[in-house]
Amino acid sequence: MTTQTFNSTTRSFNWLSGSAVLIASILALPVLVICAFLFAGSMDVWSHLFSTVLGDYIGNSLALLIGVSVGVLLLGVPPAWLTSVCDFPGRKIFTWALLLPLAVPAYIIAYTYTGLLDFAGPVQTLIRDITGLGYGEYYFFEIRSLGGATIMLSLVLYPYVYLLSRAAFLEQSNSAIEVSRTLGYSRSKAFFKLALPLARPAIIAGLTLALMETLADYGTVQYFGVTTFTTGIFRTFYGLGDSAAAAQLAAMLLGFVVLLILLEKYSRRQIKYHANNEQRKRPILVKLSGMQALGAFLLCLLPVLFGFLIPGGVLLNWALTQAEFNPQDFVELAWNSFTLASAAAALAVCLALILAYARRMNNQKRVQTSIMIAGMGYALPGTIIAIGILIPMAWLDHQLINLASKWFDLNLGLVFSGTLFALLFAYMVRFLAVSLGTIQTGLDKIKPSIDSAGRSLGCTSTQVLKRIHIPLMRSSVLTALLIVFVDVLKELPATLILRPFNFNTLAVRAFELASDERLIDAAPASLMIVAVGLLPVILLSRSIARGKE
């Protein structure tokens, strides 16, 4: 019996780590293709970039990373803490409402605030009408600036931090906090000394996701005229027409990502906190009243108001009063977007489960490394990933075409590139880090002793996964599904370049109109993106909450 268990475990070890390495290597392929350009020629463009704009790219990207870090932590962590341990008016609604900005693409929020706040917008026009002052005669925040971009990105990216840190707060053993309270810790002391350090890996995982999104953002910074690494990559690719140099810049961008990944690893060092899932009970919420309740209410309202209600209101206003659109188109666009995002989310979670689990069972270097490289795609702009995918896929296609014509006299055409397969592949490369990070955080919280117990009772590791881990990780799995779903819904550059003929999504429609400077006509499609994202956001966050409370 013992030997048998041992054998079957070893077998599944190999099976598991083997498929993990395979999956990770396939997903790492586009990243490696991009890195391979480091050895390609065309170094002449570098001296130009170096002497003119590279400094700006690096400086602005760093400033953006720092600013967004501060922004998403301030907007994300306090509401997560408040909604998970305190009771105050509106708490139930805030638990899911705080996620709503997740459904708003960063470039769309940039459009709405620009429409509202720039010099020709209604707010400043009103100020001028009232005061009679002209341009430059009064101070007003310039929305199209580095600061503006930081705020826009923080407003839509904080939900990553909120979501992951809230999950961590909820999973924290209540008793630990209670004990600390009986030992004389004040509430805030318990938060800073206990809850926050315990939740640190989750918070940093959320922060890493937000920062990778920031690095990959093109729409917002481009629209605001802020030159970052990403705009530099596009400019080199499009303007200078030098795809090798663009890929080299992208490979440099990956340097930032390695830093981020190391930061995340560092935050997990030595930390092996595991929740006492066995003893979990309904958390006792601290009832807030008076000024405290009002403070908590406002702190939670702020991100929802600026990240969702105001931009949503602007879009709604544009869509209802001024936009020209054909509602019939939207059924197909919404269906395409919804199904594509659903398929990608399901696939991303399955792959992440395999990878995360393989990593848990088997700490081999090659598993670790391939997973790390595969996760780097998240910070690359979609266009670069698309090209990293097209190159190997077209190569494969051409091999197939040659074989088919030689052996079967068949005219095969492109099988992989230019199909939905290519698109899903791109989404996996781009968003694997999201599902993997989330699921890994959930998995890390389960004591390894449970695995051993399960296996000593005769379960194979697959059975341990199915019967013990997945039920325990319910909320992590749902969170991963949710984030990938919404991310794919909003994804633009890769969708734009890889989609098959006659296939459009809401994001493509919104972008095409907006880039043709028809922001108002883009409002209905933008609103639909938010609406399609809304339903799963609400359903899943409720389900996550139900699992917890």
Added chain:
Amino acid sequence: MANRLGIFALAAGTFFSSITLPVLADSDLVNVYSARKEALIKPLLDKFEAETDIVVNLVTGNADALLKRLQIEGSASPADIFITVDAGRLQRAKDAKVLQPISSEKLDAAIPAHLRDTDRQWYGLSQRARTIFYAKDRVDPAQLSTYEDLADPKWKGKICSRSSNNVYNQSLVAAMLESNGAEQTETWAKGFVANFAKPPAGGDTDQLRAVNAGVCDLTLANTYYFGRLANSSKDVDKQLVENIGVFWANQNDRGAHVNVSGAGVTAASKNKENAIKLIEFLTSPESQKWYAEVNSEYPVVAGSDISSVLKDFGDFTADTVELSKLGANNRTAVELMDRAGWK
């Protein structure tokens, strides 16, 4: 959770069954890669489909990204036609050897020589003019003359511009490179940038709005953005059109800068005849008129009808620089703009 995964799986299944696989060569179809946005090409393609029974498949996207896709797909590419909204990109496609020469007497006769490729690899479909727009109450048009003059210190703090990432600005500078040479153009760019009222950001419409709001006195924009505002029923837009004037630049020398949207047949095309038919259709009188009316662009075919909005802009002399030069000079233009500090 199993249930929810099930729903996702079901949705995914339905989804894939609802998608047709990429279409292979067939005599009754033509596959289009278009950098021209769906809203400004699909209606014409639908019309072509209805008139000829040739099925048109369309994928839209960024010109350079589509070009890269064409390059990578190589001989197996399903695309028959590549459409862009900038001559520079057409030239880039030609240089990348993804286009092929075609022979069509109709096209040769209809389109003036400087608006098409000398080797017949691409043809212009509509003209896009980029000229000076000014605030009527603050600028006397007698002060205006050429693009070159915009670098004069008298315009300090009075010019709004969009970023040098923008291909229209890149093409304008590429055209100036052709007529004025590198050194003079770079000096010009430095002076032009020094006159900016604010750092470049936003699109052409944003610059027009900034002029109207008093941030600056003049800007460069493509005429169709102004035409669109002129066609708008909104009061703010009408007011803007009232306040801003169109000035045709360089009328006493080479003419105002024009670019084209255009199309070429891909080297990998498997439906070449249909592709040529489609390009001919796009230069037919009704298509030419459609572009003028719907997007205020100028026709490439002489004698085509233009909309009343375009008539209001008045006649102008257009620069007849060979448009293929725009592509050849693009990189030099971007590097020059970098050095001039044009963000």
